[in-house]
Amino acid sequence: MIDSILGFNREFVEKRKKDDQCKEISGHARKEVMIFTCMDTRLVGLVEEAMGFRRGEVKVLKNAGNTIREGCDDVIRCVSLGALMMGIREVYVVGHKDCGMRKVSPQEIKQAMRERGIPQQAIDRIDVKKWAGIIEDEKENVVHVVNKLKNSEYIPKDIVVHGLLIDPYSGELEVVI
Numbered sequence: 001m002i003d004s005i006l007g008f009n010r011e012f013v014e015k016r017k018k019d020d021q022c023k024e025i026s027g028h029a030r031k032e033v034m035i036f037t038c039m040d041t042r043l044v045g046l047v048e049e050a051m052g053f054r055r056g057e058v059k060v061l062k063n064a065g066n067t068i069r070e071g072c073d074d075v076i077r078c079v080s081l082g083a084l085m086m087g088i089r090e091v092y093v094v095g096h097k098d099c100g101m102r103k104v105s106p107q108e109i110k111q112a113m114r115e116r117g118i119p120q121q122a123i124d125r126i127d128v129k130k131w132a133g134i135i136e137d138e139k140e141n142v143v144h145v146v147n148k149l150k151n152s153e154y155i156p157k158d159i160v161v162h163g164l165l166i167d168p169y170s171g172e173l174e175v176v177i
């Protein structure tokens with residue numbers, strides 16, 4: 001895979017240079033928007049496009065299930081830094097229908113861990129459901145995440161947080177909160 005990626009990349013960069021697309025642009029989001037969505041393959045390229053955003057206009061955060069787990073502050077950290085240091089004013093939490101983090105069970109994860117050589121004592125140390133961030137319902141999770149962001153002490157109160165749900169096939173957006 002790495003060889004085909006690097007092979008492709010050489011041509012890609014050549015073409016960008018030829019088309020004069022290598023100009024420096026700001027690392028700050030021109031639309032002052034941050035999106036927090038799921039790492040689902042079907043959403044790659046879809047979420048930004050469905051919302052009408054292009055490269056340079058938004059910041060995009062992703063994880064499995066667009067979740068904020070108990071005791072895990074990495075998403076909070078990114079939203080906080082985006083707001084404090086990078087001019088972000090609005091955050092869109094974008095869950096999606098048919099999320100894998102609703103469909104997977106703790107048992108399946110545990111079994112996969114054992115089969116793939118994860119040490120038993122490491123498995124025993126965690127509550128797999130919480131550790132993996134398994135969700136019961138996509139909309140409920142969006143509401144939960146929006147509230148977590150709104151209630152975080154580290155995120156300025158003037159940041160507007162929206163919760164949406166996207167269809168991973170049509171790209172249709174639905175307002176959740």
Ligand SMILES: [Zn+2]
Nearest residue numbers: 038040099100
């Ligand atoms: Zn998902």
